[in-house]
Amino acid sequence: MSTGLKDVDYSLEKIMQDAEDFLPLWGTDYVELYVGNAKQSAHYYKTAWGF
Amino acid sequence: MAYAGLETGVKDRTSYVLQQDKIRLVLTTPMTPDSPINEHIREHGDGVKVIALWVPDARKAWEETTKRGAKSFMEPIKEEDEHGYVVRSGIHTYGETVHIFVERNEYKGPFMPGYRAWKSHYNPPPTGLKFIDHMVGNVGWGEMNTWVDFYARVMGFAQLVSFDDKDISTDYTALMSKLMRTGNGRLKFPINAPAEGKKKSQIEEYIEFYNGAGVQHIAVATNNIIETVSALKDRGVEFLYVPPTYYDDVLDRVGEIDEDLAVLKEHGVLVDRDDEGYLLQLCTKPVLDRPTMFFEIIQRKGAKSFGKGNFKALFEAIEREQENRGTL
Numbered sequence: 341m342s343t344g345l346k347d348v349d350y351s352l353e354k355i356m357q358d359a360e361d362f363l364p365l366w367g368t369d370y371v372e373l374y375v376g377n378a379k380q381s382a383h384y385y386k387t388a389w390g391f
Numbered sequence: 392m393a394y395a396g397l398e399t400g401v402k403d404r405t406s407y408v409l410q411q412d413k414i415r416l417v418l419t420t421p422m423t424p425d426s427p428i429n430e431h432i433r434e435h436g437d438g439v440k441v442i443a444l445w446v447p448d449a450r451k452a453w454e455e456t457t458k459r460g461a462k463s464f465m466e467p468i469k470e471e472d473e474h475g476y477v478v479r480s481g482i483h484t485y486g487e488t489v490h491i492f493v494e495r496n497e498y499k500g501p502f503m504p505g506y507r508a509w510k511s512h513y514n515p516p517p518t519g520l521k522f523i524d525h526m527v528g529n530v531g532w533g534e535m536n537t538w539v540d541f542y543a544r545v546m547g548f549a550q551l552v553s554f555d556d557k558d559i560s561t562d563y564t565a566l567m568s569k570l571m572r573t574g575n576g577r578l579k580f581p582i583n584a585p586a587e588g589k590k591k592s593q594i595e596e597y598i599e600f601y602n603g604a605g606v607q608h609i610a611v612a613t614n615n616i617i618e619t620v621s622a623l624k625d626r627g628v629e630f631l632y633v634p635p636t637y638y639d640d641v642l643d644r645v646g647e648i649d650e651d652l653a654v655l656k657e658h659g660v661l662v663d664r665d666d667e668g669y670l671l672q673l674c675t676k677p678v679l680d681r682p683t684m685f686f687e688i689i690q691r692k693g694a695k696s697f698g699k700g701n702f703k704a705l706f707e708a709i710e711r712e713q714e715n716r717g718t719l
Binding site: 345362367374375 | 405407409410413416418419420421428432435438444446447451456493495514515516517518522573574578609612622626627649691692
């Protein structure tokens with residue numbers, strides 16, 4: 341009993357016709373957080389989140 | 392994965408770069424009292440400063456966006472080391488958040504010039520997080536159109552869908568949400584703004600504690616939400632509580648799904664369906680002391696929407712937390 345639905349992944353193909361690809365944008369490169377103690381935050385994201 | 396600090400000749404800050412599959416997090420802290428990073432932390436607490444976007448040409452991205460009205464944060468700069476070069480440029484978005492355009496086609500090093508590889512003997516296993524599905528910004532009263540217009544006009548995004556206060560309200564609070572997306576769907580930035588309600592909405596609570604607009608949550612995708620959420624819980628990540636009554640009629644709403652409902656209920660995973668399929672999602676409690684930023688775990692089985700059918704259940708869950716904090 342499966343719905344046969346696949347996980348969604350995105351290619352570079354244009355799916356939103358209203359969008360104007362003058363840049364273009366290929367995806368998220370990184371996210372940077374400003375934090376009070378980077379060493380301890382890094383330990384949290386490694387331990388709890390598996391980064 | 393990479394590190395910059397005193398040992399690499401950087402005196403005013405320390406940055407750690409962490410990676411899980413396609414998700415890269417950079418954690419930066421100030422090292423001197425006069426660093427502007429202190430001011431950001433004083434105002435906002437810990438939070439997202441940079442949403443960096445991967446582009447083929449960072450100089451062109453800066454020129455095109457500033458020409459269309461974006462406020463410059465950083466003029467294009469080319470940095471190189473023995474691994475090649477990276478070009479970066481930046482513009483401002485909502486609040487004190489910025490977008491940095493990163494051009495790295497000609498770079499083979501660990502992250503970018505100025506960083507060195509960071510090896511550790513301590514490497515806990517990954518939790519199945521694959522990529523950033525979307526990042527949501529909270530903006531203040533009356534700012535919605537400004538930022539929707541910014542992403543459309545300056546960044547070339549299209550508006551996917553819009554929810555007003557009638558769509559997203561509980562008995563007590565309301566908010567508005569507009570979903571902006573690039574042509575290729577790789578970047579999805581929903582924007583939330585407060586709406587009139589009987590009590591203080593989660594958006595107002597965020598704006599109050601963050602002292603302005605900023606990133607509300609980062610939604611990370613997994614291919615197995617049950618395994619991911621179990622692993623995260625075992626390691627201490629706290630999730631919003633979903634009342635068992637949510638599951639009473641969930642299959643009537645979403646129809647057939649691959650997952651065992653009892654297991655979804657055990658972990659409090661929410662389900663929603665759209666024309667193309669369904670999705671599974673769950674939000675953490677704020678990961679900071681200030682009730683500001685949190686994470687969402689999402690698994691998409693065909694669905695490309697954002698779980699509109701779950702908004703009410705999610706917001707009621709957040710209201711219970713607000714009640715405990717005395718901020719409702």
